[in-house]
Each structure stands twice: as structure tokens, then as C-alpha cells.
Amino acid sequence: MLYSIFESPFTYTTSRVHQVLEGDRDDAESTDRSTRAEFTVNPIGYRTEYRDTRVIHHFATAESHQSQAAAWCQQCLDALDDTPRHVEIMDEVFSRLAICHFRPRRPIHEIAEDASHMLSRLPSIPLEIRETSISSSLSRVPEGFFLAGRERKWATLRVVQHVTRNIIRVALLPVMSNAGDSIASQVHSLGEAIAELFTYSLKIRKGTDRSCGWKTFLLKAFLWTQWQRCVMLNSWIVLKDQLKNGFNTDLSSLTLVSRMTADLLKPSNCLSGESAIEIVPPQPVPYVCKWALRLLQTDRASISLDFRRLFARYAELFGQLSPRCNRLDNGDIAQCAGDTLYNCNRFVGMKIDDQTTHAKSCGGMCNRLHWDENSYRNTEGARAVSLYQADNGLLKYCTASHGTMAISHVWSHGQGGRPEIEESGLNRCLHERYVKIAHGYSCDSYWMDTPCIPKDRILRDEAIEHINSVFANSKLTLVCDRDLMSINVNEMSIALQESILASVLLCDWNVRAWTLLEALRGRKNIQILCANDQTVSLRDMLQNVHREGSIDIATFFLTAQHLLPAALNPPGRNANKYWYLNETEANGALSMEQAASLLHLRHASRPGDEIVIWSLLCNDKPPRSKSDRSVLRDLHLVSDTNVHETTAEVPNGDPSLLLAEAFWKMKVGYMLKTGFLMSSAPRDIQRKGWRWAPSRPALPPPRPNGLENEGPVVSESYMPFDGQSTEGGTITPWGYMAKWLTHIFRIAKPPSKYKKLTHFQSMTSAKKFHAGQARISWISETFLQDDDWGALLQPVDSLGLPARYRGPAAGTLLAVVGSSDRSVWRWRGLYDWDGSVPVPELEEEEIVLV
Template sequence: MSKFVDLVSELVDGIEERSKLTGASTTLLERDIVQAFLWSTWTRCLQLFFWFILRHHLAFGADITWNRLIALRGMTALMNPSIRATLYGWANVRVPYMCSWAFQVLKSDRCSLALDFRHFHQRYAELHGAKRARCLWKSSDACDGGHPLGCGRFQDKRLVAEEQSVHECANKDCRRIRWSRENYVNVTGAVAVGLSTAGELVQYMEATEKTMAISHVWSHGHGGRPDTGMNACLHERFSGLARQHDCDSYWIDTLCIPNEHMLRKKAIGCINRIFAQSNVVLVLDRDLMEIDVCNPTTALLESILATFLVCDWNVRAWTMLEAMKGCHNLRILCRDNVTLSLRDTLTHVHQSGSIDLAILSLATQHLLPSSTDPFRRASSRKGLEFSGSLLSHRHATRKGDDIVIWSLISGINVFFDATSFWRGRIGRKIRTGFLMSSAPRLEHITGFSWAPETPYIRRIGDGSTADLLGPFLVYDAEESEEAEITSRGLDGPWLVYHLRSEDAPRYAQAASTMVSITQEGERVVQPLDGPGIRNRCWERAAKLLLDGSYVALLAPLQWGKQTAYRAKENRGEAHGPVFAMCTSREKTYWTWRGVSEWPVTISRPEMEVEDLILV
């Protein structure tokens, strides 16, 4: 089925390419009818295929090996501004309350390929259409969606709940409970809050399979630290929810992760085990907590799913880790302390709701239990590339936490800096397609110029210097070739073009043209006077030649083939191929210099397969 879907998209591209090269052999109307038929076939089959994959994940557990099937090729029509505006909802009415960055994360997922978001926006508006925008302080508009740091919810302290923690009592004047360091350090293993806590000091106990783990967004009012404590009424609420789910304790970072460095380090090292073995993981997000679910109709569950996909909780890095490790029993807290099973909600929408909304659940497939775990617990590790691709979109407030989270998801040992993280992976392999992103790289660390300093993709440049399509995103690159991480550097095969200054007339720019259609439907291409289309990739690479270095453009290989792996092309993220630029003094060891897009209007450079060592 995936081959058929890709074939149809190739046919659409083929018709367009043929008309460019040979002129229209049929009338414009005939061509448009064929393209409309193929487009309709492509989008319908694609959605049915994604629906089937989601059914498999829900029935048998999330199977990461199926990710290759989701990596469909797309088509060049997705680069058309009007098509992008229609598909992604920018041309549709979108309520101001929805964060544009959260929507950007959703629409960049592979399950969103060529999907019409109108039904999604409708369901979201039914719950949140009357609310004011929340992204920017005292603004009636949402953020621009270009980058998380452009949204005030991630950095603007004025948008953080003033009270940490919130009150549940009517008078809002109850006492606070705080930690007892002596009691805390006397607990062996992972620490949880005992339900017997009654005085001013928390009674700690060891976290077990009878513990309820709480995953929340700090800015929503459940933050704080053990020394500042928690309102007693909030403790009573969590204790009641724990008993409701047959638990004898609960874990929340507010009371269980101290500021003291060594104790914090130990507590973080226990997070995987706490969430993986917990009886239930409670998801707290203010948008979800306001929803009344006394009558859970299909329409309401669709609205809950739409809310869940773009809520604050779903775009944070720490909450993603907690949910992935505790996905065997995730429950959403709603109004009046009613909880909903996330998996049951997804299953109901999948079986009874609209297909175009249901398949968006594939964007959260990492929140489903793994098919490889016989106990349906998320104790099994996720791959480095898979977890890195998810973290590339998700914000962690504290500097360095993204590496901590990445190591917790993908490995056994916890690393607190990028250099140690990558040195700890010497002897392992990495998919080269994963590296083709705008992630910043390690600097001045021999052998690791290629290694991302963080999985988190930041904005590249501003104004006229910014990439028109934004930073290049990360994919898990299941279908790309691997390279080995060695003590010398990254050793593996690439498609390579060695830059030569004499090729400038061929690659440096292309003539500008204007395309017009005659009354008979014929396509006419006319050259325009003035400067041509600049190849900024060539310009950046040519500058590297000035210091006497050799320069090479690299493209990752498709797994088991001699052709290029193309994740970003035809998906609306790049007009042309994206190359890595590398330099060398002697053509033996190569240094990573960044990635850049080659214009689609200029022929691709001739590349050959070579084994390189990137240092």
C-alpha cells in the first residue's frame, strides 16, 4: 500500500515535470482533470493507510519498525503556497486560543502529510472558540508559530501562574506541606509521597507499582520545590485521585525532586523506573482539566483529542519523557476529578470518529505501549534517532535538560552534557539522515563536529537572513544508511560531490523565467532579463574554498541503495535537496560545516558514493 501511495504521488509529479520539459501535449483542462483525480486518489488512500497503521498500534502496541511505512514521499505540489495554506489551515478560521507553535509541531508530523485540518479546527473551536489568545502577554493574537521561543508561554514569566502551587480549597488559605530532608534521604530507592501525610511535613516512602505518577506543566500552577512545598488542599486532591486508582502513594516533581544537586541528580536517575512501574500516570493540563466529560460523546472525544494534540503538556520535553515511560496507563484529568484513559479515547475516535482527525493520533504513537514489551510497560528504551526527532520540537526550560531527557529516553546511563552523551555512544551506529537538520553542533570537540549539541531545533537567523521555510526539522531516518561512531569520528558512506570552482557557471545560479499558458492550453516558458536565481548553497560552500580547504557536499544514502535519502523534499519543508557541507585539508578527515538547501531550479550536482570520516 505504501508503494502504491508513493506511485500515485510520483505520477502527479511526473505530469507536472513532463509539461515543463515538453510543453503541454494535452489541453490544460485535460491535464487538470487527471491531476485532480490522482490527487484525490492519493489523499484518500494515504488517510486509509494511516488509519490502518493506527489500528495496528492500538490493537497490538506501538511498533517502531512501522515508522518506515509512514515515511511516504509526498509531492512537489505541497510547495504551492495556496495548497499549503488550505491544507495546514492558515487559510481557514483558526481560534486565537490555539498556540501557533503547537499547531506547527502537529502539522510537521508525518501523519499530517496532505491532510485537511478543517475538521480538527472545528472540533477545537467547539471547546475553546470563545477564549482569548494565550501566547503573548496582553495580546489578542497567537504567536507566529516560527519557533517556541517566539511564544511567551515558554519564557514570559508574566504568563506563569502566580501561585505555585494552586489551591483547591474554597478559602484558598490552607496550610502548606513541605519536605523533611531527613525523611527524604532515609528512603531507599525512588521516593514518593505517602498518602498518610497529615501534618506539615511530607511522609515519604519508596515508589512502587502502587504509585500514581503525576505529569504536569509547571506554568499551570503545580510547580515549586520540596522546600517551598505544596498547598495541603492540593495534596488532598492528589491523595484522593491516588486512592481512586488503587494507589498508596503518588510522585510529583514538586515534592520529589529537590534543588540540592546530588539529591536532584539521584532523583532524575529514578524517573524512568518511577513512571515505567507506576500503576497510573496522571496527565495535568489546564485546558484538559476544564473539560466536563460527564457525557463523553464521539464529538466531545474528538474535541478532547484535538485539545490534547496542541495543549501545553504535549509540547514540553519533560512531560514527553514521563508519558513515554508511563504510557501503559496514561489518564487525562478532567473537570470534577474525572479521568479518561488516553488509549481508550484514541481507540473510540479511531473506531467511531472522523478518519482525518483520528489519524492525527499517529503524532502521539510514542504515547502508546510498545508491542515489544510483554508487560505493556514502557521500560524498553527508544532509539536515539526516534527520541531525538521528537525532542527536536519540544522545549525544556532549564539549560542542558534536553540532553538529560534524550539520554533518559534512549539509553541506560544519564548524561548531563552533550560531549559525554556522544562519547558514551562510541562503538554504536547512527542513521546519517538524522543528521540533516539545523540542530547546532558540538564545537572544538575532536571527532564530533557532526554531533548535535542538542536535539532541539532553534531558529536560524532573522529577517532577510532567515531560511524562508524555517529551520530544517529532524526525522528518525529509519530508511537511511548508518555510520559508525568511532574514537576518530563518524565513519560511514555518503553521496558526495567535491566542490570545484570551475563548476560555478553550471551551479552558481539559474536564469529567471516566467511561465504562461496560452488559450489553447500550451505552456510557454520565457527567460527574464536581470539577475538569475542565486544558489545560496553554492555561495556558502564556495566561501569555504577561500581558505584553501577542500569542500564537499554530502547527502545521506537510502538504506540498501545507491540513491539519496530524501526526507525533506516533497513534504513542504524544502524546495530542493538538503546537503551537508564539509571541509578537509587533505581529503582524509572532514569537518561538518552545516546544512543548506540546493535550489530545485538548478540541476543537482553529480554525486558518487564514498566512505568518509567526519571529525
């Protein structure tokens, strides 16, 4: 089990916290305090100077910026020459990154105790890192740099154990102030500065600057420790605000540390001369589905997450269970590899023998309930199951309202089938369970897709159009998942609440596309159904763990924004059932890009459903004109794969393509971030003007082995991100217009008998060409055979600088587009330009993609 930090002379003590607070108190006169921030970070290459009542800002040049980072790292390396005091000296150097003028608003001893309590909830040690260029990083470190008398390992390094003055300062900030946004911004700046120094430390060559391998490793270990703790505390600050005020997109972005990207912590190009650092990953218990785990690992803030305690708490509930993903030929069941959801039987290939399970209290002999069709058809709006039923064995319906309990569940877990008489219906014991729970919350009805969405095409489409309003207006959303329903909650300790939160993140319910939508819309009051039909509030558990539990578990929920509670009383909720349509991205609604980045790893079993869900996540409003109505009708009608007359006109017989085209037509006039397009999502819409647009938010299933690839294929799968901070373009009826960094080139057509070369051959046989020109030639041969002109595109960030792809990439990820006359361009694919050859010169230019 991972332990939290204990007070000790080697970590921190409450008395030292008290000393730090006393030493950083603002002694200025009250008239001067308005110009002195309580916590200010001096970024590398920049500093502020206070002169009387004036603040002087000093900016550094690129050269002095590099020299300051080098000087700072060298001071820390020099500290390692003083073995007994190396930690104290490095702490003193590190403390100069921040300037503090604390103004306590309550007794200092109370503040010091609260800050100490917060530090005690951090992991005792950060995640271990290794330097791959050194065969055994720790074996070369002299004994004096470990805790005396302890085994020589990562956990006993003094630079890893010690809690620095700056980390104590960060812990003091939130217990002295309620200004969460301004505090988070400043702590984020400190994390950026640490990340920049860590990046520089990777460039220090062994044997230079009077350093050797083990010294530079200790420097990296020190910086990595400070960064992990700083970002974790900042995530706690951001989560505190969002639990109080509801999810906020802008504030959430403060948890991202742009400099500490994942590729800093993986083996780098051996030609670059930089160090190669890797994280030592913790291993989950066999019952964890690795695809569910990948949902968390691919989040934009995943590098700051520590999975060790999450795995440990999950193991306390399910550690004794066997894997559950794939059945092998010999009958055994194994974990999936986590490489694609299409290789996990929990998503694809699962055989469901019976869709109608029984409650544990039932002997399995109760009768099945079906719909009262007249009651359903005569009910206006969204239909919900009334709690007040007739005795004829048929379900009676009413209009869903603020008194409805909405149920979100996993279809394969057996919560009933479709309601028609000829279908499997709903077992009476399940109906009675939900009636009892709904009565407990003073509800008058419940909604669940199995009894409330019939198979009939028209009725199904109507029901789907109402899903947003059902969950947004419901009194509560009840989450039903097989694993969560097995947890006994009679004694609710903080440890058990941490285990339940870990299970929510890793359970089947959290990896489905429909349940993502339902959770997002119903997030104001999510209740988890546990053993013996007891329910627990997700909001209450999050608040309890955030206040008293492990910080590293609570902050995981910043990666699950659909589960963060909404504001308790959204404006207009009681006046208009479509109140949620007025939500903005600032208070929790999703943009197209954000919705796709959440959906791309989640599964929807019906072809085309992911497009429908994408549409609903973006708050598409009810149609107001005839043309809007026809497009929205296409969005939902075509999602039914049983409607052959509707899908017959779709190219290649794929109903998803018409769905995708209809979705994008509804977005004409909207802005779309260029960075969002940098993914491997398929572009197979055939109509001109829309060929650039992803036809689905998720990556396509892998081709079966042995099939020929049609057209150029990128060997890696590049996940879509929301494109935050990149230049926005406009969606028009004739294409997508946006500014990119571009490199345009004319394509030299080879003779007809010219044999197409492999990438390796073209690079090695074209010695007479510049290496970059040879690579352009290979790109032309591979991607642009039908074009006269080619271009490489890179998104631009908000400052006009190249926007780096946020996921794993060997180098610079570029879009490849082609054209016949340079007036309009067609999307051809992605190319990962590694660092062995310089990227060609890029110029900003507006491009129209069709």
C-alpha cells in the same frame, strides 16, 4: 463543521459496496487460492500475471515506466470528453491499479455494511487544492462536471464527491481480515502508485496530449482525492494494530508515502514547466498556539493529515476564548506566528507570579505542605509521596513502585513548587486531590516532580536518574493540563471524546520536552484529569474514536507515537524494575534519531535539560563501570545552571556543550543514520572528533536583530528527521565514519585583496565559468575559507540511491564539509542546491567527520 460522507448516488451506497465485493470474489478452486493474494497492486511500470499455478512478474524499463504513467493519465483525460459519464470512466481506469480475489469469511451483507460504516466516517470531501498557474481553477471547469443544480465550488466537483471502486476495496480489506501488517503494506503500495501518477500529472504541460488547463486540474483533483482517502484508511489500519499490540516503529513507517512529499504541493520553479499546486489550509481558532500546531504540521506524515475536523472539535471547547501567546504593547494578547518557540511567551518570557494554585473546591486558604527531609533522605531509590501521612504538616515519602500514580504536568500551570521549607511547597488542597485520585486506582503513593525533586544538586540528580523507572513502573500516568482540567466529562459522547483528543494534541502539556519523556515511559496507562477531578483513559478514548468516530481525528495520533499505548503486559515488567531497558525500537523504544526528531520542537526551560531528556529517551542504562559512571554524572550534574564550579570549565561558559559531549561519548560504537545529520542543529562542540555532532536536538534560538553573524549561516532552518532508510555510520572515539554520495573539489584560494562576492554577484560575474563551477566557488568562499579541500555530501538510502531531505527545501539539500588533506573532514554547514543548476556528479565514498 466538516461533515462525513453521506450515502448517495453521487458518493457510494451500501448496495454498490455489496456489488464491488461480489464482483471481486475469488472464484478459483480452493487448491489454487494459495497463489492468489486477496489484494494486489500493480505499481506503475510493473505488473503480475497468473498462469495456472504460476505467478509471472513483468518489470518495465524507465522509458516504458514513463509511457505507462502517461497512458494512464491520458485515459483519464480522455474520459473528460464524456461529460455525463466521466466519473464512471475514470473510476474504471483507476480500478485497474489493483487486482482483487476476495475470500469473505462471514456473510457478505455484514461485510458490506461494516465497510459502508467505515466510509461514512471519512471527511465528505478531501482538502481543497488549487493550481497556482491558473487564476481561477474552478471558474474554467464546465458546468457538467459539478453536481447538478449546486454551486460551482471544490465541494461539488463530481470527481471529488465520488467514492471509487478502489477506495471501497480498501474499506473492505480490514473488515474481512485481521492481518493488519500485510493489509497496510498493500494499501501503502496503492497510495504510492497514486502518488506517482499525481507526480506525473504535475508535469503535463497545458496544451499537450489534447489536454487543457481545466482538464489537467480535474485529473489532479481526482488523484488527490483518491490519495487522501487511501492514506487515511491505511492510517486507520495501522492505528488499529498499534492500539492492539502497542506502538511499532516498522509498521508505523507504512503510513509514510515517500513520493507525495510536501514540495509537490507548493509553488515550483517556474522554469521547470511543471504545475504548481497548493493546499488550501484550514485556519485554527485564535486560542490555538501556532507553535503547538507546528508540532503536528512538521511531522513526517503531515501532508496526509486533514486538520479541518480537528480544528472544529477543538473550537467546540475553546473557540470562544481569546489568544494566549503574546502580550502586545497595548495590553492585547495575540497568537504567536508559529515561526519559532522563542517568539511565543508561553515558552519564553512568561512571568509566573504564583507557582501554587488551589483546587477549585478550595477557598484558597489551605496551608502549604513541605517535605519531611529525614523521610526523603532515608528512603531508598525513587522517592514518591506516601498516601499515608503524619499530622505534622510534612510530606512523608516511600519508594516508588507499581502502586505509584505518576503525575505529568506543566510547571507554569501552578502544581506547586519545590518541597524545601524555604520554598513554596505544595498546597494541601492539591495534595488531597491527588491522594483521592490515587486511592481510586488502589495506589499507595504518587510521584510529581515538584514535591519529589528537591533543589539540592545531589538529590535532584538522583531523582532525575529514576524518572524512567518511575513512569515505566507506575500504575498510571495522570496528565494535568489547565485546558484539559476545564473539560466537563459527565456526558461522554463520541463527539466530546474527539474534542478531548484534539485538545490533548494542541495543549501546553503536549509541547514540552519533559512531558514527552513522561508520556512515552508511562504510555501503557495514561489518564487525563478533567473537570471536577474526573479522569478519562486516553487508551479508551482512542479506541472508541478509532472504532466509531472520525477516522481523520483518530489517525492524528500516528504523529504522536509517545501517546500511543504500549502493550498492556510488557515482558518482564513484574520481575525487574528496569524491564523497559530491554525494549527495542520494534516495540516502542526510541533510537537517537527518533528521539531527537520528537524533541526538536519541544521546549525545556533549563539549559542542558534537552540533552538529559535525549539521553533518557534513548534508554541509557545505569552505569556499570567507573568511566560510564563519571560520564552519566556529568550528564546530570552539569544540567544544574546554579552549579558554578561545574560550569566554569565549559567553553564559552555554556554547560550544554559539556553535556552534549558527554552524551555522544556514551554513544561510541553505535550506528547513526546519515540522514539525521541533515539539519540546522548547532555543531559547536569544540573537542576534535565530535565537532560534527549536534550539540542539542533542537534548533538554536534566532540571533537578536542587529548582531553580526559569526561564520556562514544558512538562511533557512532545516528540521532534523530520523533519517529512516538512509545509510548508517559508526560513531567512534575519533569521529563519525559513514558512506555518502560525495562531490570532492580542490579549493582555489583567491588573492588576499580579492573581495568576497555575494551569492548573486559570484553567479552573474563568473560567466567564463560553468554555472555549477561558479556555485562551487561561492560555496568555497562562504563555507570553506579555512580549508584546502571541500566536499558536498548527500545521504544514501537503503537501495544505494540519493536520499532526499524529507522537509521543505528548494532543491537538493547537501552537507558542506572541509578538509586540509582529504583524510578527515569537518562539518561546515548545509547548502540548498536549487534546480536551476544541475547538481554536480556524486560518487559513493566513505567519509570520516571529526
